[in-house]
Amino acid sequence: MTKNPKRRPKIGFDSGPAGGWGSAKSVSEVLLREHVPLSGPTLLAEQNKPDGYMCVSCAWAKPAKTHPLEFCENGAKATAWEVTSRRADRAFFEAHTLAELESWRDHDLEEQGRLTHPMRWDSEGDKYVPVDWEEAFEEIGRELRGISPKQAEFYTSGRASLETSYMYQLMARIYGSNNLPDSSNMCHESSSVGLPESIGASVGTAILSDFQNCDCIFYIAQNVGTSSPRLLHDLQDAVDRGVKVVTFNLLKEPGLERFINPQAPSEMLTGKETPISSNYYQVKSGGDIAAIFGISKALIEADDALHAAGITKVSGSDAEPDDPSNAAAIAFAASIAAADKKHVLDHDFISTHTAGFEEFAAAARQYQWEDLERVSGLTRQQMIEAAGIYAASDAVLIVYGMGLTQHLMGVENVHMVANLALLRGNIGKPGANICAVRGHSNVQGQRTVGITEKPGLVPLDKLKELYKFEPPRWEGHTTVDTCKSIIEGETKAFISLGGNFLRAAPETGAMEAAWRKLRLTVQIATKLNRSHVIHGEIAYLLPCLGRIEIDEQASGPQAVSMESSIAHFHGSRGKAKPASPELLSEPAIVAGIAKATLTQGEVPWDQWVGDYALIREAIEQTYPETFKDFNKRLFQPGGIPRPLPARERKWVTQSGKANFLTPPRLFPELPEEAHAEGVLHLSTLRSNDQFNTTIYGYSDRFRGIDGTRQVVFMNGKDIARLGFAAGDVVDLVTAMESQKRREVKGFRVVEYQIPEGCCAAYYPETNPLFPLSHHSPKAKTPSYKLLPVRLTRSDRMPFN
Ligand SMILES: Nc1nc2c(c(=O)[nH]1)N[C@H]1C(S)=C(S)[C@@H](COP(=O)(O)OP(=O)(O)OC[C@H]3O[C@@H](n4cnc5c(=O)[nH]c(N)nc54)[C@H](O)[C@@H]3O)O[C@H]1N2
Numbered sequence: 151m152t153k154n155p156k157r158r159p160k161i162g163f164d165s166g167p168a169g170g171w172g173s174a175k176s177v178s179e180v181l182l183r184e185h186v187p188l189s190g191p192t193l194l195a196e197q198n199k200p201d202g203y204m205c206v207s208c209a210w211a212k213p214a215k216t217h218p219l220e221f222c223e224n225g226a227k228a229t230a231w232e233v234t235s236r237r238a239d240r241a242f243f244e245a246h247t248l249a250e251l252e253s254w255r256d257h258d259l260e261e262q263g264r265l266t267h268p269m270r271w272d273s274e275g276d277k278y279v280p281v282d283w284e285e286a287f288e289e290i291g292r293e294l295r296g297i298s299p300k301q302a303e304f305y306t307s308g309r310a311s312l313e314t315s316y317m318y319q320l321m322a323r324i325y326g327s328n329n330l331p332d333s334s335n336m337c338h339e340s341s342s343v344g345l346p347e348s349i350g351a352s353v354g355t356a357i358l359s360d361f362q363n364c365d366c367i368f369y370i371a372q373n374v375g376t377s378s379p380r381l382l383h384d385l386q387d388a389v390d391r392g393v394k395v396v397t398f399n400l401l402k403e404p405g406l407e408r409f410i411n412p413q414a415p416s417e418m419l420t421g422k423e424t425p426i427s428s429n430y431y432q433v434k435s436g437g438d439i440a441a442i443f444g445i446s447k448a449l450i451e452a453d454d455a456l457h458a459a460g461i462t463k464v465s466g467s468d469a470e471p472d473d474p475s476n477a478a479a480i481a482f483a484a485s486i487a488a489a490d491k492k493h494v495l496d497h498d499f500i501s502t503h504t505a506g507f508e509e510f511a512a513a514a515r516q517y518q519w520e521d522l523e524r525v526s527g528l529t530r531q532q533m534i535e536a537a538g539i540y541a542a543s544d545a546v547l548i549v550y551g552m553g554l555t556q557h558l559m560g561v562e563n564v565h566m567v568a569n570l571a572l573l574r575g576n577i578g579k580p581g582a583n584i585c586a587v588r589g590h591s592n593v594q595g596q597r598t599v600g601i602t603e604k605p606g607l608v609p610l611d612k613l614k615e616l617y618k619f620e621p622p623r624w625e626g627h628t629t630v631d632t633c634k635s636i637i638e639g640e641t642k643a644f645i646s647l648g649g650n651f652l653r654a655a656p657e658t659g660a661m662e663a664a665w666r667k668l669r670l671t672v673q674i675a676t677k678l679n680r681s682h683v684i685h686g687e688i689a690y691l692l693p694c695l696g697r698i699e700i701d702e703q704a705s706g707p708q709a710v711s712m713e714s715s716i717a718h719f720h721g722s723r724g725k726a727k728p729a730s731p732e733l734l735s736e737p738a739i740v741a742g743i744a745k746a747t748l749t750q751g752e753v754p755w756d757q758w759v760g761d762y763a764l765i766r767e768a769i770e771q772t773y774p775e776t777f778k779d780f781n782k783r784l785f786q787p788g789g790i791p792r793p794l795p796a797r798e799r800k801w802v803t804q805s806g807k808a809n810f811l812t813p814p815r816l817f818p819e820l821p822e823e824a825h826a827e828g829v830l831h832l833s834t835l836r837s838n839d840q841f842n843t844t845i846y847g848y849s850d851r852f853r854g855i856d857g858t859r860q861v862v863f864m865n866g867k868d869i870a871r872l873g874f875a876a877g878d879v880v881d882l883v884t885a886m887e888s889q890k891r892r893e894v895k896g897f898r899v900v901e902y903q904i905p906e907g908c909c910a911a912y913y914p915e916t917n918p919l920f921p922l923s924h925h926s927p928k929a930k931t932p933s934y935k936l937l938p939v940r941l942t943r944s945d946r947m948p949f950n
């Protein structure tokens with residue numbers, strides 16, 4: 151087992167810019183540590199190239215004209231992690247019981263390397279022992295046939311290809327289940343619910359050229375340097391053109407402040423940094439609705455003032471609003487006028503294209519600045535300043551991430567993003583759109599080909615016609631519903647296409663206990679994780695090929711495909727030698743389970759596995775408009791654009807218009823105990839040395855942390871007010887639903903630039919704190935970015 155890092159934790163060092171030598175060093179460290187074969191660097195050169203493989207890390211776009219090396223620090227780490235020469239092989243599983251492995255850390259489990267052979271848990275020795283593939287499929291099929299389809303869950307992490315995902319959802323539906331929870335339920339589900347209501351689009355509307363055509367970017371709640379570093383190139387290019395990047399984030403994130411392009415030798419040698427954010431507003435956790443209301447209020451009241459003065463078209467310094475009661479609005483209107491702008495709001499757009507403006511405007515006018523300031527954590531001046539930049543720009547691109555979606559009011563956050571865009575027609579024109587930055591590399595695409603618990607989103611009649619079966623029409627389980635059903639003992643079987651559900655989901659304590667009572671757990675995976683070492687009565691661990699590996703089938707080496715954050719489909723060809731000859735591809739494993747389980751439906755499973763082009767044909771038949779000429783265009787440079795009606799200002803909503811949707815309040819209602827003295831709002835985050843529950847290492851160089859992940863970032867005033875000092879060790883206790891104690895122990899206090907009343911710590915170490923009920927009521931996305939907690943002095947030293 152990998153030993154605990156012996157180096158002493160280092161905290162608070164200067165992190166340096168995003169990219170730069172820190173990034174280069176971090177990449178070379180991981181290549182060495184993972185004993186990546188010499189072909190590794192050559193492999194990296196193929197990443198995200200038109201005919202290469204799609205990165206297995208994030209979902210950022212693959213451009214038509216690529217950089218010489220189209221990968222980033224985290225893409226390189228993810229590649230090294232997959233093509234590592236380390237192996238969790240027969241000898242490893244012979245040497246360790248699962249009871250022993252349960253005490254290992256996330257990092258140490260995955261660090262053992264790639265899984266090499268199919269396994270079944272042996273209860274006598276408490277070990278995973280080798281099993282024959284066919285035997286495994288046969289027993290899984292028998293078990294699934296023995297329960298009601300409602301008692302089975304088919305989870306997907308967002309990495310599986312379009313081809314595998316299409317097969318997987320088809321298998322689940324022919325079996326009779328819509329229980330298709332997926333990682334996006336915990337991620338961008340608030341967008342999947344909120345954007346259709348606002349603008350009739352289930353995904354963001356931005357494409358890469360919007361970065362080239364915008365004259366301003368509002369960058370909200372996304373940590374680009376860590377989570378999607380390749381996007382930094384697009385931001386850098388925009389900044390070089392003079393585009394303002396206006397950032398709203400809970401933390402001061404160094405990756406959002408400055409960047410050195412690690413692929414530009416001159417920048418590396420001279421240390422030339424590009425400042426990313428022109429304006430950086432630190433909002434409180436959950437403060438974005440108030441912040442955007444503040445900006446909207448400034449805009450709407452300035453517009454009102456101009457109208458009151460009879461000035462609808464402003465030019466030069468004619469703007470002399472005659473209602474002196476609102477000095478700020480007047481000053482603001484004058485500044486707009488000085489900038490020679492025609493209007494503050496785009497009234498033509500609002501009247502032609504939208505509904506609900508009056509209600510929204512009335513709410514914005516009504517909110518008091520003091521309330522907006524208190525909830526957002528920003529000053530009135532800051533909100534007016536941001537509004538001024540917004541109004542002075544012709545094409546504003548709004549980019550956002552998890553800091554908006556993972557909230558009780560995540561859907562309302564997304565509505566507010568759309569409201570802001572609609573005020574000035576910032577949607578459906580070059581440079582102006584909404585960019586929802588996705589996480590997993592195919593999480594968006596899986597939804598596109600039918601991975602969803604919502605039957606209304608799938609062309610069920612088409613599936614029925616093509617495959618001759620009666621699809622289930624009932625609403626399936628989201629991840630939160632799945633957790634509930636597992637905890638209540640309703641669920642009997644959990645099939646997992648990748649991922650680490652037990653670590654990623656909330657309510658870890660109750661989930662781990664209930665997980666052991668499942669009748670059947672089947673894990674299709676590349677590396678060992680905690681969702682495998684804790685397991686059901688009958689447990690299979692089925693190793694699969696990774697996307698970077700050559701996938702040889704009857705018709706030759708296969709390609710697969712995915713959808714990027716900007717709704718383009720791309721082909722991907724594996725280039726590396728498989729980690730073990732005993733691995734099967736994901737499509738082959740899904741087909742194996744399907745054939746052993748299903749008693750109805752006509753699907754050519756074997757032909758599909760022999761030639762993935764046939765699966766793509768089936769996808770095209772199911773979704774003819776979205777996947778027109780799919781096979782022919784698979785490797786088209788820049789990808790196949792998916793139709794996005796909202797980009798053309800076609801609003802596929804009930805009203806046929808884009809809707810201003812007014813949130814009922816500024817901030818979520820929390821139980822009374824959450825307002826008690828000493829309670830802080832915890833936001834859970836990622837470091838740049840992890841990919842979700844995959845922990846590459848213990849360094850977060852951006853935030854100046856090395857050698858530990860057991861830290862809690864706090865405002866200096868809160869540290870003092872609560873009687874702590876930086877470096878103290880504390881426990882975190884959930885300050886809601888306290889009849890059940892939820893706590894995590896041994897976290898070092900780190901002073902950080904974070905608003906008072908808020909604190910932050912890493913996920914997944916903090917997941918035991920989250921009550922299952924603590925999620926957006928509409929999207930069921932857990933509120934991972936705001937949980938009331940208390941801090942108490944710890945009797946436990948940090949684990950690492
Ligand atoms: N290196 C790395 N890359 C990744 C991943 C990873 O784990 N590691 N995960 C992938 C996945 S699945 C996803 S979904 C994406 C996630 O990528 P992000 O969307 O960047 O998600 P987080 O890292 O959780 O951080 C969210 C950011 O929101 C800020 N924030 C938190 N709460 C609030 C709030 O209430 N308001 C505002 N305005 N800001 C807030 C935090 O300070 C943080 O900067 O990244 C993907 N890429």
Ligand SMILES: Nc1nc2c(c(=O)[nH]1)N[C@H]1C(S)=C(S)[C@@H](COP(=O)(O)OP(=O)(O)OC[C@H]3O[C@@H](n4cnc5c(=O)[nH]c(N)nc54)[C@H](O)[C@@H]3O)O[C@H]1N2
Nearest residue numbers: 307333337648649650654674675676677834842843913934
């Ligand atoms: N507290 C808190 N919790 C969160 C979040 C948060 O911000 N805070 N973020 C949420 C978000 S945004 C997400 S997306 C989820 C992530 O939840 P998941 O997607 O379930 O988790 P991952 O950590 O991405 O899964 C890692 C595992 O996937 C397997 N794997 C890797 N590559 C492959 C492959 O090619 N094929 C197969 N079959 N398996 C593979 C490996 O075995 C690895 O151990 O977590 C959520 N949980």
Ligand SMILES: [Mo]
Nearest residue numbers: 333337589590
């Ligand atoms: Mo995600």
